[in-house]
Amino acid sequence: MAIDVLLGLQWGDEGKGKIVDVLTPHYQVIARFQGGPNAGHSLEFNGSKHVLHTIPSGIFHPTTINIVGNGVVIDPVIFKKETDALVEKGVNVYENLQISKKAHLILPSHRLLDAASEAAKGLSKIGSTLKGIGPTYMDKTGRNGIRVGDILRPDFKERYEFLVKKHLEMLGHYNFEHNLEDLEPAFFEGIEHLRKFTMIDSEHVINAHNKAGRKVLAEGAQGSLLDIDFGSYPFVTSSNTIAAGACTGLGVAPASIGEVYGIFKAYCTRVGSGPFPTELEDETGEEIRRIGREFGATTGRPRRCGWVDLPALRYSIMLNGVTKLIMTKADVLSGFDTIRICTEYQTTDGPTKDLPFDIHPDFVQPIYQEIAGWSEDLTGMRNFDQLPENLKNYVTFLEAELEVPIAIVSVGPDRDQTIVRG
Numbered sequence: 001m002a003i004d005v006l007l008g009l010q011w012g013d014e015g016k017g018k019i020v021d022v023l024t025p026h027y028q029v030i031a032r033f034q035g036g037p038n039a040g041h042s043l044e045f046n047g048s049k050h051v052l053h054t055i056p057s058g059i060f061h062p063t064t065i066n067i068v069g070n071g072v073v074i075d076p077v078i079f080k081k082e083t084d085a086l087v088e089k090g091v092n093v094y095e096n097l098q099i100s101k102k103a104h105l106i107l108p109s110h111r112l113l114d115a116a117s118e119a120a121k122g123l124s125k126i127g128s129t130l131k132g133i134g135p136t137y138m139d140k141t142g143r144n145g146i147r148v149g150d151i152l153r154p155d156f157k158e159r160y161e162f163l164v165k166k167h168l169e170m171l172g173h174y175n176f177e178h179n180l181e182d183l184e185p186a187f188f189e190g191i192e193h194l195r196k197f198t199m200i201d202s203e204h205v206i207n208a209h210n211k212a213g214r215k216v217l218a219e220g221a222q223g224s225l226l227d228i229d230f231g232s233y234p235f236v237t238s239s240n241t242i243a244a245g246a247c248t249g250l251g252v253a254p255a256s257i258g259e260v261y262g263i264f265k266a267y268c269t270r271v272g273s274g275p276f277p278t279e280l281e282d283e284t285g286e287e288i289r290r291i292g293r294e295f296g297a298t299t300g301r302p303r304r305c306g307w308v309d310l311p312a313l314r315y316s317i318m319l320n321g322v323t324k325l326i327m328t329k330a331d332v333l334s335g336f337d338t339i340r341i342c343t344e345y346q347t348t349d350g351p352t353k354d355l356p357f358d359i360h361p362d363f364v365q366p367i368y369q370e371i372a373g374w375s376e377d378l379t380g381m382r383n384f385d386q387l388p389e390n391l392k393n394y395v396t397f398l399e400a401e402l403e404v405p406i407a408i409v410s411v412g413p414d415r416d417q418t419i420v421r422g
């Protein structure tokens, strides 16, 4: 049995949460492998919307096991809020959710360091979600971090204090005013809450599920263009968001990976700073933001909007070995007379279909092809044959350019608004 992976091919917010929820009935286990509460994964069904930050998007299916893998970073404060809200909605999180002992903890001082680092960068800030992600992964790779399993050790408090001492020195260096004491009670309350959950050696558990023939889906956070190695560095997150991250973030071997679902929007968005070659800083961009309700699920910030970018998508498909594509938010483009598709970039060395080292506007300009748009409301359509001819042409064009089939087309935020092609 293989472990399938679902991940974002753009700069995040492609609709991963919705699609994982849709696919969950085909899996027994859903496992998050990287990132942390910088993620905001939205799901809609029965008229309600839910946003998940740390918890896998299979949690609303009562018979599915959800695992937070070792590659994830957990903020106990946000985790408590998230799980309390789920309990109120009748979700049995104590039964259906398991946490890797090797996942690292986000301390309140990590959040302060994130804010201090961003403030020090001034205009060149990353546009971080300020959830403490970067500093927590820095402590992980610097071999100073504290892991979920450490809360079971008698010297947990001493380990915490030792690390915080270092953070306070760093905050002093930044000359950053803070209120750490005010943040600590909620953190320790979160730690007590965490103790109520099943903490596991997730690499053993996931491999055992796989061996026993139970299907596992690894759920990515962020998107490939935010990957620490291959994204638009330094405007990236601090983890490997690509398929390889599923191997390190869950402890599964490369050969055990099966399908790799790559998800992208019918257009493109980005939140935070950094280059975005196809960005529309005009009325069309505004219109996409308004119709697509493009505001961050975690921070509420307006998302930057632009046309679909094929050099970027080809790059992501290559890095991940995508076997099936999923296109979301096709409904948002209804009503545009023409749809533009960036098929290649113009660079100082001539046109290219590849993603160059630097995609800053000084170095690349998108070259567009146009296709005719469609005006029909797609949100009630449930069958590929019902879709407007021009949208089908768009799908065919993208498949030919990307050389991977589009297996699912999403036409609205609800679970039901999903067209799975036979």
Ligand code: GDP
Residues within 6 Å of the ligand: 008, 012, 013, 014, 015, 016, 017, 018, 039, 040, 041, 042, 043, 044, 292, 296, 297, 328, 329, 330, 331, 332, 410, 411, 412, 413, 414
């Ligand atoms: P994620 O981070 O990849 O899970 O994506 P987000 O949840 O942050 O952002 C995607 C947004 O688009 C959410 O508000 C979803 O409810 C919504 N959404 C997902 N698929 C579709 C779709 O096909 N059409 C429309 N209109 N909205 C969608």
Ligand code: IMO
Residues within 6 Å of the ligand: 008, 011, 012, 013, 014, 035, 038, 039, 040, 041, 126, 127, 128, 129, 130, 131, 132, 133, 134, 220, 221, 222, 223, 226, 235, 236, 237, 238, 271, 272, 273, 297
């Ligand atoms: P989901 O899983 C979109 C962006 C931030 C910022 C950069 C670094 O919902 O797709 P960080 O807090 O990680 O240090 O921020 O990455 N970012 C996301 N953008 N969706 C996300 O997650 C994101 N997580 C981080 O806006 O530009």
Ligand code: MG
Residues within 6 Å of the ligand: 012, 013, 014, 039, 040, 041, 042, 297
């Ligand atoms: Mg999101």
